[in-house]
Amino acid sequence: MEHHNHGLPFAPFQIGNVQDARREMTKTKEQLEEEKKISLSIRIKPLDLDGFDSDQLRNKANELWDTIVRLETEKYDLEERQKRQDYDVSTDRACDPLFDKFKILSSSFIAKEEF
Numbered sequence: 001m002e003h004h005n006h007g008l009p010f011a012p013f014q015i016g017n018v019q020d021a022r023r024e025m026t027k028t029k030e031q032l033e034e035e036k037k038i039s040l041s042i043r044i045k046p047l048d049l050d051g052f053d054s055d056q057l058r059n060k061a062n063e064l065w066d067t068i069v070r071l072e073t074e075k076y077d078l079e080e081r082q083k084r085q086d087y088d089v090s091t092d093r094a095c096d097p098l099f100d101k102f103k104i105l106s107s108s109f110i111a112k113e114e115f
Contacts (some may be wrong), residue, residue, distance in 0.1 A: 047060070
């Protein structure tokens with residue numbers, strides 16, 4: 001699928017994204033809280049524990065605990081990965097001026113060697 005911007009300095013489909021972002025940034029605390037409640041109500045399934053004996057409750061608790069541990073582990077791994085990526089980006093930016101100087105120096109050195 002090909003997009004044409006018809007001579008505009010921006011693509012028309014990008015305008016909606018900017019407007020959506022602005023709308024998202026201007027939401028009130030109450031609106032954000034309501035969206036959070038709706039999102040959680042969709043994700044969180046109610047526990048049907050009626051009629052469970054103590055062994056079944058213990059098994060369910062262990063199952064939920066294992067899920068919590070798995071999710072916390074994934075969260076930690078993702079946070080560490082993000083930290084590494086942020087560090088890599090910051091060190092790449094810090095090295096760019098040096099790399100540019102090196103390119104200039106090495107190209108002038110190579111040019112002198114050719115003569």
